[in-house]
Amino acid sequence: MPDSLVDLEARRNAVQSQISQLGDMRSGSITGTGGRCxxxxxxxxxxxxxxxxxxxxxxxxxxxxxVTETFSSAASLTKAQREVAECQRFRELGDQLLDVNEQICELRPVEEISPTAQEKKRPKRSKRKSRAK
Ligand SMILES: [Zn+2]
Structure with a gap:
C-alpha cells in the first residue's frame, strides 16, 4: 500500500524540522596520516x-x-569532526527530503497547480480574458 500525500507531507515536515536543527557544518573529510618518516x-x-x-x-x-587544513590542537580537531559530521547528516537529510518530495510530486494531482500561478509567467497577456467580452 503506497503512502498517502498526507503521510508523505508529514514525513517531509519531520525531515525539514531535523534540517532546521542542524548545527554548524562544513564540507570536507578528515583523514589521519602517520607512520614512518x-x-x-x-x-x-x-x-x-x-x-x-x-x-x-x-x-x-x-x-x-x-584544499587541506591541519589542526593546531585536539580541540580544533574535535570541533571540525563535529562540523563535518553535521554536514554528513545534512547530506543524508537532504537526500531524504528530495526522496520524499519526489514521491509527493508523483502523487500530487495536476489540478492542484494554481492557474493564477501559471498566469504570472506570461506577463504579456491582456488583463481581461476573452471571457469578459
Ligand atoms: Zn620518524
Missing part, C-alpha cells in the same frame, strides 16, 4: 614503534581544487 635513525623505524601521528587533516574541494 624519512629519517632512518628516528624512533619510528624501531621495531614495535607505533610511528608518528596520526596527524589529522581536513581536505575539501574549493573551486575544483583540493
Amino acid at each position: 624519512g629519517n632512518p635513525n628516528c624512533h619510528c623505524h624501531r621495531a614495535g614503534d607505533t610511528g608518528h601521528g596520526p596527524y589529522y587533516r581536513l581536505t575539501r574541494k574549493v573551486n575544483g581544487k583540493t
Whole structure:
C-alpha cells in the first residue's frame, strides 16, 4: 500500500524540522596520516614503534581544487569532526527530503497547480480574458 500525500507531507515536515536543527557544518573529510618518516635513525623505524601521528587533516574541494587544513590542537580537531559530521547528516537529510518530495510530486494531482500561478509567467497577456467580452 503506497503512502498517502498526507503521510508523505508529514514525513517531509519531520525531515525539514531535523534540517532546521542542524548545527554548524562544513564540507570536507578528515583523514589521519602517520607512520614512518624519512629519517632512518628516528624512533619510528624501531621495531614495535607505533610511528608518528596520526596527524589529522581536513581536505575539501574549493573551486575544483583540493584544499587541506591541519589542526593546531585536539580541540580544533574535535570541533571540525563535529562540523563535518553535521554536514554528513545534512547530506543524508537532504537526500531524504528530495526522496520524499519526489514521491509527493508523483502523487500530487495536476489540478492542484494554481492557474493564477501559471498566469504570472506570461506577463504579456491582456488583463481581461476573452471571457469578459
Ligand atoms: Zn620518524
